[in-house]
Each structure stands twice: as structure tokens, then as C-alpha cells.
Amino acid sequence: MHKIVQRVRFFNRSSLLTHSHFDQSQLVSAFSNSVTMDQTRTVQFLHFREITNTRELRNAFDKYDKNVLSRCLNWTSRENDNHHAASYVVNHHFTADHNDRCRKEFSSKLLKNIPDFVKIVEVGARDGLQNEKVIVPTDVKTKLIKLLVSSGLSVVEATSFVSPKWVPQLADAKDVLAAIRDVEGASFPVLTPNLKGFEAAVAAGAKEVAVFPAASESFSKANLNCGIEDNLARCRDIASASRSLSIPVRGYISCVVGCPLEGKISPAKVAYVAKSLYEMGISEISLGDTIGVGTPGTVIPMLEAVLDVVPVDKLAVHFHDTYGQALSNILISLQMGISTVDSSVSGLGGCPYAKGATGNVATEDVVYMLNGLGVKTNVDLGKLMLAGDFICKHLGRASGSKAATALNKVTNNASKL
Amino acid sequence: MSSLEEPLGFDKLPSMNTMDRVQRFSSGCCRPQVDNLGMGNCFIEGRSCSTSNSCSEDNEGYTAETYPWKRQTRDMSRRDSFSQKTTIKGRNSMKFGIVDNSFYTSDYQYSQKPNNKDMQDMAYKVMKGMPGFVKIVEVGPRDGLQNEKNMVSTDVKIELIHRLASTGLSVIEATSFVSPKWVPQLADAKDVMKAVHNLGGIRLPVLTPNLKGFEAAIAAGAREVAVFASASESFSKSNINCSIEESLARYRAVTSAAKALSIPVRGYVSCVVGCPVEGSVSPSKVAYVAKELYDMGCFEISLGDTIGVGTPGTVVPMLLAVMAVVPTEKLAVHFHDTYGQSLSNILVSLQMGISAVDSSVAGLGGCPYAKGASGNVATEDVVYMLNGLGVKTNVDIEKLMSAGDFIGKHLGRPSGSKTAIALSRVTADSSKI
Numbered sequence: 001m002h003k004i005v006q007r008v009r010f011f012n013r014s015s016l017l018t019h020s021h022f023d024q025s026q027l028v029s030a031f032s033n034s035v036t037m038d039q040t041r042t043v044q045f046l047h048f049r050e051i052t053n054t055r056e057l058r059n060a061f062d063k064y065d066k067n068v069l070s071r072c073l074n075w076t077s078r079e080n081d082n083h084h085a086a087s088y089v090v091n092h093h094f095t096a097d098h099n100d101r102c103r104k105e106f107s108s109k110l111l112k113n114i115p116d117f118v119k120i121v122e123v124g125a126r127d128g129l130q131n132e133k134v135i136v137p138t139d140v141k142t143k144l145i146k147l148l149v150s151s152g153l154s155v156v157e158a159t160s161f162v163s164p165k166w167v168p169q170l171a172d173a174k175d176v177l178a179a180i181r182d183v184e185g186a187s188f189p190v191l192t193p194n195l196k197g198f199e200a201a202v203a204a205g206a207k208e209v210a211v212f213p214a215a216s217e218s219f220s221k222a223n224l225n226c227g228i229e230d231n232l233a234r235c236r237d238i239a240s241a242s243r244s245l246s247i248p249v250r251g252y253i254s255c256v257v258g259c260p261l262e263g264k265i266s267p268a269k270v271a272y273v274a275k276s277l278y279e280m281g282i283s284e285i286s287l288g289d290t291i292g293v294g295t296p297g298t299v300i301p302m303l304e305a306v307l308d309v310v311p312v313d314k315l316a317v318h319f320h321d322t323y324g325q326a327l328s329n330i331l332i333s334l335q336m337g338i339s340t341v342d343s344s345v346s347g348l349g350g351c352p353y354a355k356g357a358t359g360n361v362a363t364e365d366v367v368y369m370l371n372g373l374g375v376k377t378n379v380d381l382g383k384l385m386l387a388g389d390f391i392c393k394h395l396g397r398a399s400g401s402k403a404a405t406a407l408n409k410v411t412n413n414a415s416k417l
Numbered sequence: 418m419s420s421l422e423e424p425l426g427f428d429k430l431p432s433m434n435t436m437d438r439v440q441r442f443s444s445g446c447c448r449p450q451v452d453n454l455g456m457g458n459c460f461i462e463g464r465s466c467s468t469s470n471s472c473s474e475d476n477e478g479y480t481a482e483t484y485p486w487k488r489q490t491r492d493m494s495r496r497d498s499f500s501q502k503t504t505i506k507g508r509n510s511m512k513f514g515i516v517d518n519s520f521y522t523s524d525y526q527y528s529q530k531p532n533n534k535d536m537q538d539m540a541y542k543v544m545k546g547m548p549g550f551v552k553i554v555e556v557g558p559r560d561g562l563q564n565e566k567n568m569v570s571t572d573v574k575i576e577l578i579h580r581l582a583s584t585g586l587s588v589i590e591a592t593s594f595v596s597p598k599w600v601p602q603l604a605d606a607k608d609v610m611k612a613v614h615n616l617g618g619i620r621l622p623v624l625t626p627n628l629k630g631f632e633a634a635i636a637a638g639a640r641e642v643a644v645f646a647s648a649s650e651s652f653s654k655s656n657i658n659c660s661i662e663e664s665l666a667r668y669r670a671v672t673s674a675a676k677a678l679s680i681p682v683r684g685y686v687s688c689v690v691g692c693p694v695e696g697s698v699s700p701s702k703v704a705y706v707a708k709e710l711y712d713m714g715c716f717e718i719s720l721g722d723t724i725g726v727g728t729p730g731t732v733v734p735m736l737l738a739v740m741a742v743v744p745t746e747k748l749a750v751h752f753h754d755t756y757g758q759s760l761s762n763i764l765v766s767l768q769m770g771i772s773a774v775d776s777s778v779a780g781l782g783g784c785p786y787a788k789g790a791s792g793n794v795a796t797e798d799v800v801y802m803l804n805g806l807g808v809k810t811n812v813d814i815e816k817l818m819s820a821g822d823f824i825g826k827h828l829g830r831p832s833g834s835k836t837a838i839a840l841s842r843v844t845a846d847s848s849k850i
Contacts, residue, residue: 113542323839327758336539337539373730
């Protein structure tokens with residue numbers, strides 16, 4: 001596997017910039033020796049231009065005095081102001097308490113609201129596999145789930161208790177749950193479309209379930225054979241049944257931006273469904289762009305509408321990468337404060353509405369971006385890639401994750417342009 | 418009358434016909450200055466109203482329309498004027514059942530009940546710097562094709578350029594006057610240039626690594642050239658066999674010769690975030706090289722994430738450093754999608770006010786440093802996102818897809834653009850979940 005070469009750049013204490021560029025070869029370690037070279041992350045600093053008070057700045061840097069630093073350096077880059085333009089982003093814990101302070105304090109306004117920690121909900125084993133034509137054996141599913149848990153993922157959607165008539169791939173739901181019963185360190189929500197499915201799930205040992213209404217009436221009718229209100233009524237049944245058993249219920253809303261039948265979906269509709277779910281006690285509401293047509297232009301109004309009625313910590317986003325838009329939609333959601341993202345290892349799971357097009361966003365790509373943003377996920381990208389490799393070998397397919405593909409193939413040779 | 422922003426009761430759901438209508442806010446027209454919200458500097462370049470036809474169509478019913486993100490007061494009276502227009506504007510009109518990109522284009526339906534001021538501020542903050550118009554620089558025929566193993570015939574290259582020219586793209590990088598020893602694929606640079614240099618209304622920059630290449634380019638009819646320096650010393654040495662300073666000296670020769678002939682020169686900076694040899698690259702180095710190129714007379718500097726390792730966490734500081742020394746309107750971004758990160762990097766660049774984006778039709782062009790991995794970001798995907806953001810590009814995505822189809826067929830490969838694949842395969846059938 002490719003080792004990303006890391007360099008830690010520091011400013012030369014004795015010769016802070018007075019010129020507009022700076023010679024990297026003069027850099028020396030400025031901070032304490034507790035800086036460690038973490039092979040998966042990088043630390044970068046920006047240069048400082050025309051520092052007016054170098055001694056004060058130098059001392060501030062030594063002591064990491066953030067008040068003085070903020071005063072000396074004008075963090076807001078103003079085009080007409082030639083004094084200071086500096087910010088830095090830390091992707092790596094060079095000391096544990098510097099990381100968060102740094103990112104918050106010194107990062108651009110654009111990145112400031114991004115949460116420090118993002119929970120990734122891995123849906124590969126369910127949403128990813130359910131559309132596979134060839135039945136995946138139970139032991140392969142089980143091994144996949146175990147590999148995913150070992151990468152640090154704390155929520156791994158295990159299976160679905162829908163009728164095997166509709167989703168033959170997941171007919172072994174009970175067996176999968178039995179096989180992972182002793183796996184620790186993660187929760188394993190399962191889909192339950194109705195009370196019957198819920199009861200089967202509980203009987204099989206499920207400790208968390210999920211329901212999935214749609215924000216589009218036509219889609220709801222076409223896919224779940226019932227309208228939005230009927231579906232919400234079913235959800236209410238499940239929510240009350242699960243309350244008495246203290247089983248958390250996750251809610252998915254599909255078609256939050258666009259519907260294959262209706263076209264555009266009004267944010268108000270999504271907010272209505274989200275509010276209903278929230279009021280019935282659903283623990284987390286995952287907003288799904290089922291056909292992947294969303295872009296920040298449509299995602300923002302939708303999130304605004306939902307955030308009006310549901311607190312941000314109850315929300316998750318589930319973008320599909322069918323049009324390649326998922327990561328930018330995830331970024332914008334993070335900027336709006338969302339801190340839970342659904343994704344699927346190796347981008348498993350196609351789009352049932354555009355045969356051959358992609359579906360879920362790849363977990364590896366999401367983790368790559370979050371690592372780059374300095375956001376904690378507790379997911380080890382290397383181990384995640386192992387899980388992805390495993391299932392892709394079994395399915396006989398290349399990974400749907402660009403980051404995984406690149407990391408597997410990069411060489412250190414710099415070939416000619 | 419129920420406000421559109423009230424959660425709809427089930428009995429008040431609009432009929433499907435109404436849902437089909439798409440409200441479109443125009444972008445790029447009549448935007449007031451936003452200067453009283455204390456949000457810090459808007460890196461917005463001066464924008465003039467687009468004179469394209471579509472702009473005036475958009476403006477019916479939105480006389481004092483502002484770019485949605487820049488609304489300062491949530492105007493309640495606007496509620497009634499949500500014009501339920503259809504979106505078909507002559508472009509993107511696909512038959513029903515095939516997902517039409519414009520169906521989902523941004524119609525910023527902001528909340529009119531400002532009971533959550535923080536939320537509005539946040540949304541406003543992340544979108545306010547967005548330009549109204551983004552120029553797309555198409556690099557497919559050069560950057561896209563140059564690494565192809567199998568020689569692409571001159572005719573095919575010329576046809577590709579013609580097709581791209583018909584999509585509305587205003588800048589298409591045609592070829593490169595580097596030594597055929599290094600880039601055999603572009604050995605026919607002269608012939609390609611001679612065939613296309615008269616294409617009206619399109620700029621066709623060509624790469625020129627030195628004065629010799631520049632003279633050959635001019636002789637072949639080029640009217641715009643490009644030079645490419647690296648922000649990483651090791652990369653520069655291993656790729657163009659000279660140090661950064663030496664390369665800048667060469668380019669100074671090119672830019673003075675170009676100035677004498679009034680030929681615009683575009684500057685590329687490679688490895689702006691990471692280098693395959695050195696690892697991460699300091700933003701100050703990038704700023705230095707960018708400034709040098711700008712000072713020597715390049716009219717635009719394209720910042721290239723050559724190995725695609727950038728994420729907003731590294732792109733933002735890099736852009737801040739460069740924007741401190743080169744005006745934002747002179748900057749372009751050239752992200753590679755090797756790790757799938759390019760669209761989010763482009764988005765954050767737009768949020769910072771960058772308004773020129775390099776991309777390659779069908780995602781042509783792999784990564785020479787990760788064999789088999791992807792390289793350039795696909796123009797179709799970029800245009801899809803920009804359309805969704807309400808940013809004008811003047812690019813017709815359908816025609817773009819057909820150009821991509823053409824070259825994909827010729828290369829015997831599926832498109833590297835997810836948008837192109839999805840738009841060509843979507844059906845209206847809703848299968849069971």
C-alpha cells in the first residue's frame with residue numbers, strides 16, 4: 001500500500017518571514033519534540049508575510065499563545081490588506097490539544113463550522129449488497145461486517161427484515177444477525193418496514209432498527225406500496241413497540257432532493273416527514289438523496305427546512321454518488337453542522353433507477369476527505385480498504401472508491417509529465 | 418393561504434403537475450452589493466450581467482432578483498411570485514422519463530420564516546462568495562489525451578475540438594508544443610493547430626515549455642499559450658529537468674516574446690497541494706510560484722492538484738496563500754479526481770470566489786503517478802454541479818455528453834463522468850427498494 005510521504009513543516013524561529021515567499025529549506029522544527037510523524041496525516045502551515053512584530057510573534061508561537069497569534073496575524077484574508085494572510089490547517093495531532101484549537105481558531109470561516117467528529121454509518125452490508133444479483137453467502141456477509149467493525153466503524157447496518165420476495169439477497173437476515181451477535185464495538189441497525197419485520201428482527205436479536213419513509217408520495221406508493229401518511233403510521237407503530245423494548249429506531253427519508261417520478265421535491269415536504277419522525281421518537285433521521293441528483297443548490301434549502309424543525313445532532317446525510325455529487329454535498333452538509341454521514345464501503349450498491357450508474361458514496365472517499373479536513377472519524381482507512389478489497393474480490397469487481405483505487409496503485413516514482 | 422414553507426399537511430400536498438414545475442432563480446443578474454453583514458470580505462469578482470439569452474428569460478417575474486444566497490432580508494412578498502415556470506430553456510430538454518439535469522437545478526427555496534437566524538447565516542456564509550459565472554477551461558484534447566497509450570489520430574483530435582467548441586465552452590486547450598520525444602501523443606500539434614486555429618469565438622491555448630515551443634506554436638497559428646511551473650522543486654527537476662527558478666527563467670523568455678506579439682499567456686502551477694516525491698507542499702511555495710508567473714505577465718494562473726490528494730482542508734490554506742498575492746479573478750483551479758475529491762475541492766474554491774475551473778470532457782486523462790487511477794475531473798460532473806448551484810457556464814451539457822461519447826467510443830472506454838453515465842442510463846421505472 002502506498003505510503004503517503006509525510007513532511008512536517010515548521011517555521012524557522014530565527015528568521016521569520018519578511019519577504020513574500022519563503023524558503024522551505026530553512027524550516028526547522030519549531031514546536032516541541034512531541035510532534036510525531038503519523039503516516040496517514042499531514043501537517044501544513046502557511047507562510048506569514050510581512051510580519052510586523054516578529055519577536056512578539058515568535059514568542060507567541062513558542063508558547064502557542066492563541067490570543068497574541070490572532071492579534072499578530074490577521075486571519076481574515078483581505079484582498080486590499082497586504083499585511084498578513086495566514087491560516088493553517090492541522091490534519092494531525094501533533095499534540096493532542098493543539099489539533100482542535102488550531103482547526104477552529106485558524107481555519108477559514110468556510111471550514112469553521114465543520115464538526116470535530118463525524119460518525120460514519122456504514123450501509124454497505126445492507127444498502128450496498130441488497131441489489132446484487134448474485135446471492136452473497138451468509139459467511140461472506142458476516143466476514144464483511146466483522147472487517148468493517150475492525151476498521152473502527154461504530155455503526156454497521158447489518159441487514160434488512162423485508163420480505164425475501166422483494167429482496168432475496170437479504171433472506172438470510174436472521175442468520176447474519178445470529179453470526180454477528182458476539183461482535184463488539186459497534187451497533188448493527190436493521191431495516192424493518194413494518195411491525196411484522198420489527199418483531200422478526202427483535203426475535204433474531206436486533207438491538208437497533210430502522211424505518212424508511214419517503215418524502216415523495218409517488219415514490220412511496222411505487223416502492224413501498226403505501227402513501228407517506230400510511231408509512232408514517234407504520235413507523236409510529238414500530239416506534240412505540242421499540243420504545244417499550246428500549247430499542248432505538250433510525251429513520252431514513254428517501255428522495256429528499258429529487259424523485260424519479262415527481263422530479264423536484266419541496267424542502268417543506270422533507271421537513272414535514274422529518275418532523276413527524278422526530279416527534280415519534282426516532283433517534284436519528286438520515287436524509288437520503290436516493291437518485292443522487294442533489295447539488296449544494298438543492299441540498300442547502302432542504303437542510304435549512306429540516307434544520308428548522310429537527311435539531312442538527314439528530315440528522316444524518318445519505319448522499320448517492322450517481323452524478324458524482326456526493327462528496328460536495330457532504331461537504332456542504334458538514335459546513336451546515338451535520339455530523340453523521342452514511343456511506344458504503346467501496347461504493348457498493350448501484351442505483352436502481354439508472355442501471356449501471358453508481359449509487360452509494362464510497363466510505364473510503366468520505367474518510368479520505370474527513371481526514372483531510374482534520375475531522376475525527378475513528379476509522380482506519382487502511383483497514384477499511386481491506387474490507388473493501390475483500391468484498392470486491394468476492395463480487396469480482398473493481399472498487400467503486402477512487403481513493404481506494406488510487407491508494408492501491410500509487411507508486412512513488414515521479415514519471416514524466 | 419398556506420405558506421410554501423409551512424410543513425405541508427397531507428391534504429395540502431400540491432398536485433403532481435405543480436411539483437413538476439421548477440422554480441429557477443436567475444444567477445448572474447442584478448445582484449446588489451452585500452456589504453453590511455459584517456461577514457468579512459467577499460472574494461467576489463466584479464460581475465457583469467450575462468448577456469446570454471437565457472439570462473433574460475430567467476428574469477421574467479424577478480425584476481429586482483438577487484442571487485439567492487445574497488438575500489439580506491427574507492422578503493415575504495416574494496412568496497407569491499414564486500413563478501412556477503418550467504425550466505426548459507432550450508438546453509437540457511430531454512424527454513420526460515430521462516432525468517433532466519435542469520429538473521434538479523438549484524432553485525434556492527429559502528426558508529421565509531427566519532426563526533433560525535444562525536442557520537440562515539450559516540447557509541449564507543457558505544454560499545455568499547460563489548461567483549455568478551464560472552468559466553470552464555476544457556483541457557481534454559491536451560491534458561486528457563496526452564497520456565493515452567494508443568495514438569489518437571489527428572482527425573479524431575480535430576473532431577473532438579470541433580464538438581467541444583459547439584457546446585458553449587469558450588476555452589479549449591488544443592495541444593502542446595513539447596518535444597515529441599516526451600509526449601508522442603501530441604506530436605501532431607502543428608497539424609491540429611493549423612486545422613482549428615480559425616475556430617471562431619473560441620480560445621485555443623497551447624502548452625509551450627520554452628521559446629522554441631512558443632515559436633513553433635505561433636508559426637502554427639496559436640493565439641494563446643500556456644506555461645507550467647511546479648511548486649515542488651523535486652517534481653520540477655524530475656518532470657521538466659530543471660529547477661523551479663530555471664523554469665521560471667525560461668518562461669520569462671516566453672512571456673516577453675508573447676507580450677511583444679500580444680499573445681496572452683496562461684500559467685499553470687502543478688503540485689499545489691501534494692507532490693509524489695516530496696509529499697505535502699507548503700502553500701507559501703505555491704504562492705511564490707503563482708506570484709512569479711503573475712508578475713511576469715500571465716493573465717491567469719491555474720493551480721493544479723497534480724496527484725489529486727487535496728481536500729478542502731489543504732486546498733483552503735493554499736488558496737488563501739495564493740489569493741494574498743494574486744487577485745482572485747486571475748486564478749483558476751485544476752483539480753484531479755484521483756481520490757474522488759475534486760468536486761468538493763472545486764466547491765470550496767468557488768466558495769472562496771474562484772471563478773475559473775479546469776476540467777476534461779468525460780474525465781479524460783489518467784494519473785501518471787497512480788497507474789489506472791483517474792486524473793482530471795470530468796467536465797460533465799462540474800457542469801452538473803454548477804448548474805445545480807445556479808452558476809452560469811454557458812455550456813450545454815447534452816452537447817458536452819455527445820462530445821464525450823464520441824471520444825469514449827473512439828478510445829473504446831466508458832466515460833469517466835458519473836453524470837454522463839447516469840444521464841444516459843436513467844429510466845423512469847421505479848423498482849422496489
